[in-house]
Amino acid sequence: MADKRSVTVLGATGSIGLSTLDVIRRHPDRFEVQALTAGSRARELAALCREFLPEVAVMADPLAAEELSGLLVDCPEIRVLSGEEGLCEVAAGAGSDTVMSAIVGAAGLAPTLAAVRAGKRVLLANKEALVMSGQLLMDAVTECGAELLPIDSEHNAIFQCLPADKVRDPEAAGIKRILLTASGGPFRELSARALRDVTPSQACAHPNWSMGRKISVDSATLMNKGLELIEACWLFNTSPETVEVHVHPESIIHSMVEYADGSVLAQLGSPDMRTPIANGLAWPERIDAGVPSLDLFAIGRFHFERPDLDRFPCLRLAAEAFARGGTAPAVLNAANEVAVGAFLDGGLCFADIPVIIERTMLAVDVTPADSFDIIFAKDAEARAVAREQVHRLAV
Numbered sequence: 001m002a003d004k005r006s007v008t009v010l011g012a013t014g015s016i017g018l019s020t021l022d023v024i025r026r027h028p029d030r031f032e033v034q035a036l037t038a039g040s041r042a043r044e045l046a047a048l049c050r051e052f053l054p055e056v057a058v059m060a061d062p063l064a065a066e067e068l069s070g071l072l073v074d075c076p077e078i079r080v081l082s083g084e085e086g087l088c089e090v091a092a093g094a095g096s097d098t099v100m101s102a103i104v105g106a107a108g109l110a111p112t113l114a115a116v117r118a119g120k121r122v123l124l125a126n127k128e129a130l131v132m133s134g135q136l137l138m139d140a141v142t143e144c145g146a147e148l149l150p151i152d153s154e155h156n157a158i159f160q161c162l163p164a165d166k167v168r169d170p171e172a173a174g175i176k177r178i179l180l181t182a183s184g185g186p187f188r189e190l191s192a193r194a195l196r197d198v199t200p201s202q203a204c205a206h207p208n209w210s211m212g213r214k215i216s217v218d219s220a221t222l223m224n225k226g227l228e229l230i231e232a233c234w235l236f237n238t239s240p241e242t243v244e245v246h247v248h249p250e251s252i253i254h255s256m257v258e259y260a261d262g263s264v265l266a267q268l269g270s271p272d273m274r275t276p277i278a279n280g281l282a283w284p285e286r287i288d289a290g291v292p293s294l295d296l297f298a299i300g301r302f303h304f305e306r307p308d309l310d311r312f313p314c315l316r317l318a319a320e321a322f323a324r325g326g327t328a329p330a331v332l333n334a335a336n337e338v339a340v341g342a343f344l345d346g347g348l349c350f351a352d353i354p355v356i357i358e359r360t361m362l363a364v365d366v367t368p369a370d371s372f373d374i375i376f377a378k379d380a381e382a383r384a385v386a387r388e389q390v391h392r393l394a395v
């Protein structure tokens with residue numbers, strides 16, 4: 001067995017964070033927790049701190065950090081930090097060798113980048129970071145000697161189907177196609193008319209996966225698949241023409257790779273994120289993830305469909321943003337975060353999410369993505385425009 005790994009979990013209170021800690025809990029001989037972070041839910045983080053006893057705990061929200069300090073007053077050995085500065089400090093801190101990047105949305109970019117720059121093993125769940133800053137982040141991985149392992153279920157599946165030494169060399173690997181699977185989300189069979197009336201709780205009720213609210217809405221609009229298309233192109237150094245989205249409503253095949261000789265390799269498993277998380281944590285070894293065996297007799301059949309880009313235009317918008325290049329994917333991502341937030345708050349209808357994104361993409365100039373500062377500035381600009389578009393639709 002390899003040396004014990006010291007893990008920092010960014011976004012510890014979320015769906016991926018809790019699954020990560022569940023895998024860690026099963027292997028006290030292999031993993032220890034160096035730092036845990038959350039956004040604003042101090043009570044939830046305090047409970048995790050009591051169990052995992054990290055050296056440092058960070059709340060992004062400074063008021064929540066004060067609350068956490070109060071809750072941990074009897075644990076003086078746990079240092080409490082706050083804000084983006086605190087997140088970046090623990091992401092880069094010398095005490096850990098592995099960082100789970102599981103903050104939701106653009107807020108995850110700066111800490112993920114800090115972990116990459118510190119040369120860590122970075123377990124990437126936070127796909128938005130890579131969508132926003134693709135080439136820059138991949139360059140930083142290479143320059144800083146970091147190890148970026150995909151945790152998103154489809155990308156982890158593709159990673160498992162590729163030869164380990166040719167993950168970023170599709171030609172040498174003999175890859176013909178990547179078959180990126182999608183569940184189709186909770187509204188796969190709804191008409192365009194019916195999509196106007198769906199509620200946030202319906203959108204968050206994913207048919208197969210239990211996930212945070214933002215990614216659940218992304219799955220329902222198919223923006224998740226658009227973000228994942230971009231994510232796959234960066235991770236596996238390939239072009240969108242090589243990646244074909246297959247709607248597979250059972251979510252058992254997590255993606256496939258077709259090779260030049262006609263072989264198609266797939267990774268299958270129960271829809272439980274502990275499998276890709278355990279794969280990343282222990283890579284290249286295999287460990288128990290607590291996931292029950294797949295019962296193919298009970299599942300019986302697999303189905304496949306093409307995605308419907310008329311009812312779910314977000315997938316098309318993401319492909320267009322990637323084709324435009326530069327800061328376009330960062331604009332797409334920012335507009336999507338604003339639109340999804342407005343929908344979840346009851347201020348926007350589901351069917352208007354792609355409308356906000358398209359209008360924002362038209363209104364914001366796309367420039368070369370030459371630095372992270374440019375990406376952060378474009379993210380802020382696109383958010384302001386998207387908020388204005390939401391306001392116009394609401395009045």
Ligand SMILES: NC(=O)C1=CN([C@@H]2O[C@H](COP(=O)(O)OP(=O)(O)OC[C@H]3O[C@@H](n4cnc5c(N)ncnc54)[C@H](OP(=O)(O)O)[C@@H]3O)[C@@H](O)[C@H]2O)C=CC1
Pocket residue numbers: 010011012013014015016017037038039040041042044060101102103104105107125126127128151152153209210211212213214215273
């Ligand atoms: N859930 C899943 O199965 C999958 C998720 N992913 C990706 O993983 C990431 C996390 O998703 P998921 O776990 O579902 O999300 P959740 O909403 O469940 O969790 C988000 C985590 O991020 C924290 N957080 C929220 N806002 C901020 C902020 N501004 N600064 C710092 N921390 C913040 C939350 O803290 P708090 O609790 O205090 O709000 C929480 O710990 C996303 O990028 C998603 O796309 C990818 C594949 C599958």
Ligand SMILES: CC(=O)[C@@H](O)[C@H](O)COP(=O)(O)O
Pocket residue numbers: 152153154181182183184185209215218219220224225273
């Ligand atoms: C678990 C995971 O990786 C999610 O990204 C999942 O893929 C969402 O399902 P959809 O296929 O519905 O987007």
Ligand SMILES: [Mn+2]
Pocket residue numbers: 152153154228
């Ligand atoms: Mn996924």
